[in-house]
Amino acid sequence: MCGIVGYIGKREAYPILIQGLHRLEYRGYDSSGVAMISTKGELNIYKSKGKVDALEHYASDKDLSGTIGIAHTRWATHGEPNDTNAHPHYSQSKRLALVHNGTIENYTVLKVALLKHGYTFVSETDTEVVVQLIEYIRDTNHCSLFDAVKEATRQIVGAYAIAVIDKENPDQIIVARQSSPLVIGVGEDEYFIASDATPIIEYTNKVVYLNDGEVAIVNRGEPLHVFDAQGESKDCIDITELRMSIEELEKGGYPHFMLKEIFEQPKTLADCISGRISSDGKRVVLSGVVMNKEKFLNAHRIIIAACGTSWHAGLIGKHLIEDFCRIPVEVEYASEFRYRNPVVTEHDILIALSQSGETADTLAALELAKKKGAFVFGICNVIGSSIPRATHSGCYIHVGPEIGVASTKAFTGQVTVLAMLALLVGQMKGTVSDETLHRVASDLRRVPKLIKDIFKMDSQIQDLAKIFTYAHNFLYLGRGYNYPAALEGALKLKEISYIHAEGYPAAEMKHGTIALIDNEMPTVVIAIKDNVYEKTVSNIQQVKARGGRVLAIVTEGDEIVSKMADYIIEVPEIAECLTPLLTSIPLQLLAYYIAVIKGRNVDQPRNLAKSVTVE
Numbered sequence: 001m002c003g004i005v006g007y008i009g010k011r012e013a014y015p016i017l018i019q020g021l022h023r024l025e026y027r028g029y030d031s032s033g034v035a036m037i038s039t040k041g042e043l044n045i046y047k048s049k050g051k052v053d054a055l056e057h058y059a060s061d062k063d064l065s066g067t068i069g070i071a072h073t074r075w076a077t078h079g080e081p082n083d084t085n086a087h088p089h090y091s092q093s094k095r096l097a098l099v100h101n102g103t104i105e106n107y108t109v110l111k112v113a114l115l116k117h118g119y120t121f122v123s124e125t126d127t128e129v130v131v132q133l134i135e136y137i138r139d140t141n142h143c144s145l146f147d148a149v150k151e152a153t154r155q156i157v158g159a160y161a162i163a164v165i166d167k168e169n170p171d172q173i174i175v176a177r178q179s180s181p182l183v184i185g186v187g188e189d190e191y192f193i194a195s196d197a198t199p200i201i202e203y204t205n206k207v208v209y210l211n212d213g214e215v216a217i218v219n220r221g222e223p224l225h226v227f228d229a230q231g232e233s234k235d236c237i238d239i240t241e242l243r244m245s246i247e248e249l250e251k252g253g254y255p256h257f258m259l260k261e262i263f264e265q266p267k268t269l270a271d272c273i274s275g276r277i278s279s280d281g282k283r284v285v286l287s288g289v290v291m292n293k294e295k296f297l298n299a300h301r302i303i304i305a306a307c308g309t310s311w312h313a314g315l316i317g318k319h320l321i322e323d324f325c326r327i328p329v330e331v332e333y334a335s336e337f338r339y340r341n342p343v344v345t346e347h348d349i350l351i352a353l354s355q356s357g358e359t360a361d362t363l364a365a366l367e368l369a370k371k372k373g374a375f376v377f378g379i380c381n382v383i384g385s386s387i388p389r390a391t392h393s394g395c396y397i398h399v400g401p402e403i404g405v406a407s408t409k410a411f412t413g414q415v416t417v418l419a420m421l422a423l424l425v426g427q428m429k430g431t432v433s434d435e436t437l438h439r440v441a442s443d444l445r446r447v448p449k450l451i452k453d454i455f456k457m458d459s460q461i462q463d464l465a466k467i468f469t470y471a472h473n474f475l476y477l478g479r480g481y482n483y484p485a486a487l488e489g490a491l492k493l494k495e496i497s498y499i500h501a502e503g504y505p506a507a508e509m510k511h512g513t514i515a516l517i518d519n520e521m522p523t524v525v526i527a528i529k530d531n532v533y534e535k536t537v538s539n540i541q542q543v544k545a546r547g548g549r550v551l552a553i554v555t556e557g558d559e560i561v562s563k564m565a566d567y568i569i570e571v572p573e574i575a576e577c578l579t580p581l582l583t584s585i586p587l588q589l590l591a592y593y594i595a596v597i598k599g600r601n602v603d604q605p606r607n608l609a610k611s612v613t614v615e
């Protein structure tokens, strides 16, 4: 949610900032802007509503010189997306410029106080208050920019990652972080600042992740100075070496990141299980679990906290863990959990499930559970992100950067890790037999190949997309392990095609939703051969009896549903608990092709952002 980029060094800043904004555009894309101190010593800000391309167009005839700058791509929270509300924001004297990711909760109180001191505001944003406050503190206390930022961070309440530059000091950027991510890339006599590592990786793989409450002085050609939440200078700064490659951040010949990420799944899932399942399929190892064996053996309950697609993966995790480990599992919307007064004890484990590792609600849920004494375990994709750093332990899904806003490969990666976790804990507890472990783990190893087989139906799915693009509403039905897959299929369609879609447990349909069925509303039914297959068959009959059109996802060779449904897509047979890993693939493709036919911006759907770092 909003992306920040910054550069200070020997190179021209503008191309680095613009390229960085393109890399971060998935975080927000309603407006963008850059601030640079030019070779003439001017502090120039250029901003534009719309995508980064619009900014580039606007700035093309401007003075783009300078080797220091900050930039921002916005997902609006306070104030509509327009040129004025876009970041960076000037201070009153136009001496300072600031970019911000997050939300300032007490900005109205601060604004009223600053208005009394004669400050005026041009935008409706909370961010402008921060830069004005910094200037006010610096001018009244006659202190350095660093001290002013430190004092301002003491006064503001909320979430922020900020970067500030001062026209009078073209050799310095001050950055600070509280609950919104900020990474500093360390190059040869140059520094790169960004909300995540993606804009940095093409220049350096050495990064410093700022922790909550930290403020850093980034001086040209000098060592980095980081101050902790207590204001103490850190003697030892942790430099992390990234292993991400630049190819992972490119579309690689695909028209959209989403399509690339769907087609990457055989590889990403192979990477996810690599080194974690033995080649004979008899052993599963997740070091984060093994190292905390006692916690898992003694857990009275597991709570999975997540949002969106991750929440759907969490629902599958509940089935897996309850099936194999006989530990009760609750799956919570992190945003609800954090504001209840949930019963959590030291005998509980909370699993924070998040692709980005930055989702504000999931982070807050884990902090709450930690405070209540629970053991907190993260399952995330983005290495070094906030959630893995706040948990006691965890494991990564290792599916590589997911750029498309609609989550695809992260979903299957999360389900894969949850399956391995359930098998491993089940084996440690003795609740899963060696035979079952062997069967399921061996099937997990087959998943990449089976997904490749499903891709052979790509053109068939494209044809189905053409048939169904007319619909304004869709119903997705599934049961058991595939009820969450139905929810996920519906979410995929909604978010990228803007077609209303509802996911439902198939049998629950007759308690109300069945009233919607007619020949206008297609029903997508996941009807694979599982323990409720016959029941699902009768749910399909109920839909057909009311004139509904059915597209069914069936097990290869199915002869019953294929006669009833209007259209079918076959998926290979596999252990029932792993079927969502296969059934979700055609649903991802269907949503994708429908959205493309409708001319939607698949990778950056309206109103959405990749990581939701605000409430």
Ligand code: M6R
Pocket (backbone or CB within 6 Å): 307, 308, 309, 310, 311, 353, 354, 355, 356, 357, 358, 359, 362, 405, 406, 407, 408, 491, 495, 610, 611, 612
């Ligand atoms: O990064 P997270 O997994 O914590 O994100 C949670 C949701 O915002 C995310 O899954 C969202 O629902 C997806 N964009 C849906 O495709």
